[in-house]
Amino acid sequence: MRIGLLETDVLYDDLVEDYGSYGLMFEKYFSQLDSTQLNSSPLEFVYYQVQQGELPLFLDECDAYLITGSKAGAYEDYGWITQLSNWIIEAHQAKAKILGICFGHQLIAYALGGHVEESDKGWGIGVRSLHTSSDSPFSQPLPKYLDLIYSHKDQVTKLPKGANNFLADGFCPYAGFTMGQHIVTFQGHPEFNAEYSQRLLSRRAKVIGEPTYSQGIHSLRQSTDANFIGRLILDFLRPAQTQLEVENSQVQIEEKMNENS
Numbered sequence: 001m002r003i004g005l006l007e008t009d010v011l012y013d014d015l016v017e018d019y020g021s022y023g024l025m026f027e028k029y030f031s032q033l034d035s036t037q038l039n040s041s042p043l044e045f046v047y048y049q050v051q052q053g054e055l056p057l058f059l060d061e062c063d064a065y066l067i068t069g070s071k072a073g074a075y076e077d078y079g080w081i082t083q084l085s086n087w088i089i090e091a092h093q094a095k096a097k098i099l100g101i102c103f104g105h106q107l108i109a110y111a112l113g114g115h116v117e118e119s120d121k122g123w124g125i126g127v128r129s130l131h132t133s134s135d136s137p138f139s140q141p142l143p144k145y146l147d148l149i150y151s152h153k154d155q156v157t158k159l160p161k162g163a164n165n166f167l168a169d170g171f172c173p174y175a176g177f178t179m180g181q182h183i184v185t186f187q188g189h190p191e192f193n194a195e196y197s198q199r200l201l202s203r204r205a206k207v208i209g210e211p212t213y214s215q216g217i218h219s220l221r222q223s224t225d226a227n228f229i230g231r232l233i234l235d236f237l238r239p240a241q242t243q244l245e246v247e248n249s250q251v252q253i254e255e256k257m258n259e260n261s
Helices: 013-019 022-034 079-093 103-111 194-203 212-219 226-237 240-260
Strands: 002-007 044-049 064-067 097-101 115-118 124-132 145-152 154-158 163-168 176-179 183-186
Touching (some): 002 022, 064 103, 079 103, 103 154, 103 176, 124 194, 124 212, 145 194
Parallel strands (some): 002 044, 097 183
Antiparallel strands (some): 124 145, 124 163, 163 176, 176 183
16 A cells, blocks of 8 residues: 655654654554564655645555644644645545545544634643544444643634544534545544654643643553554555455465364
8 A cells, every 4th residue: 555645744853863754653663563463565655745835746646645633723824734625625526535634634524514723722742542432433433532632722623524433522623534534533642652742832832831742751650552543544455456456365265274173
């Protein structure tokens, strides 16, 4: 499967050496998960620097696309945001597979008719446990709660028409949604690890303020469901033919095991 990484920001200078870019963090995250899945098609990654005007010329350049996080707001009047919003509308109409994370989650909602704003509730940071809906949009049921690392102040406050919200709590009522079988979004960051998040939050300590900052840092000691979520995402994004091939391969493995038992 070829995944197009639409990078919508760059990391702070002191984080580049250790983490590279938003896209590289996703490449490492998904590649590690995919290596544990027998008979899955190998992952390839194509990078697009959206702030520099790079977007896919054709939707079939990749099997799926990922819109990363950003320090920008979905509602801000930047040319690259307008261009990306128009691309999202076109991709949605063509039912291209898209994953939106944090800013990507917000911009997809905003571009397709939802609303995004800076929340008067303040910052949502660290490991947070959110409720899931009873109807899972994925290939398997969801647990009652999903734990992820968060780092945001903007929020989706109104979903686009036709969106299915599957993740929420009182602080962030729209933390994950799907559109049909081709778009899935998360406000949280499955690609973040505790070390990166701690360094990022430390840079923003004064802006975040107490006690939110200290509570967020303390929460990073908790484990998350990032690996579980990542596998669900990969299954969601895979082309239908590839999913069928994986299922057939698994059946063959089980049949072979039965023959040898």
